[in-house]
Amino acid sequence: MIKLFVGLGNPGPQYEATRHNAGFWWVDALARELKVSLAPEKGFHGLVARANVQGRTVWLLEPQTFMNLSGRAVAALARFYKIAPEEILVAHDELDVVPGQAKLKFGGSHAGHNGLRDIHAQLGTGDYWRLRLGIGHPGVKSEVVDWVLQKPAPEQRTGLEECVARTLKAVPAMLDGDMEKATLVVHTHKAPRPKPPRPVDS
Numbered sequence: 001m002i003k004l005f006v007g008l009g010n011p012g013p014q015y016e017a018t019r020h021n022a023g024f025w026w027v028d029a030l031a032r033e034l035k036v037s038l039a040p041e042k043g044f045h046g047l048v049a050r051a052n053v054q055g056r057t058v059w060l061l062e063p064q065t066f067m068n069l070s071g072r073a074v075a076a077l078a079r080f081y082k083i084a085p086e087e088i089l090v091a092h093d094e095l096d097v098v099p100g101q102a103k104l105k106f107g108g109s110h111a112g113h114n115g116l117r118d119i120h121a122q123l124g125t126g127d128y129w130r131l132r133l134g135i136g137h138p139g140v141k142s143e144v145v146d147w148v149l150q151k152p153a154p155e156q157r158t159g160l161e162e163c164v165a166r167t168l169k170a171v172p173a174m175l176d177g178d179m180e181k182a183t184l185v186v187h188t189h190k191a192p193r194p195k196p197p198r199p200v201d202s
Contacts, residue, residue: 001177002129004059004083005030006074008092008115011064019093019135020148022160023115024062026091026133029164030171031060038062044080045073053175059083063115070115071122078123088128089174090119093148097134100159102167104186105130106179129179131186133163 007027008020015021031038031049038047038060049060059081063073078088086106092115097103107127110116120126136156138147152160170185 001056001087002089002174003057003081003087004061004074004078004089006061006063006070006088006090006119008067008070008090009062010067015149017151017157018149019152020067022093022133022135022164023091025160026131026164026167027060027062029168033168033171034058034060036060040064044077045069046077048077056175058175068114069118071118071120074119075122085123085125085128088123089131090116090128091131091133092116093135094132095135095137095144095148097132097136099134099136099152099156100163101134102163102186103132103134104170104179104183105132129174131167133160133167135160 005027007023007025009015009022009024010020034051034053036049036051038049041048044061045065046061046063051058051060059077061073061077063070065072074088074090077083078085092113094103106129109126110120116130119128135148135152138144151157167186170182173179173182173185
């Protein structure tokens with residue numbers, strides 16, 4: 001089962017609405033769902049909440065170290081509470097997934113994502129779960145840095161918010177350790193309803 005839910009992003013109001021903070025949006029939404037509040041914990045270099053779900057303790061974490069040092073917070077909390085890497089889920093922005101969609105994945109490389117890169121280094125393994133929240137790709141590699149630090153267009157923001165709401169429905173399965181079911185929920189993306197045909201004048 002997942003015992004630690006981590007959202008990646010950058011602290012500060014100037015980054016709040018940027019694509020790189022999609023992981024924070026997800027954990028904020030989870031905190032609202034679980035009716036808990038994230039609060040600063042200096043020892044864990046982040047905002048932390050503890051929730052009790054069906055008699056089980058669950059931790060929420062938003063590192064406040066800036067993206068490229070995210071692993072410091074994750075490793076500190078995981079080691080203190082003896083949470084294994086495979087019991088950690090990291091929600092983060094993903095360039096290779098279109099806005100409005102998400103992918104659940106276990107293990108693998110950090111694929112150049114600076115937050116994941118540091119988590120890999122601090123945990124000493126890549127064997128943890130990732131919830132990849134699609135932000136789309138600008139199409140040109142040289143524009144990626146600006147892209148992730150910009151606010152998404154309104155329709156992309158709406159897609160991301162709908163994606164967050166939809167993927168939260170996978171949390172009960174994650175807490176039960178049924179990651180197969182959780183993956184099915186995350187990957188089931190309903191296509192938009194087709195518009196009804198316009199009436200033809202007779």
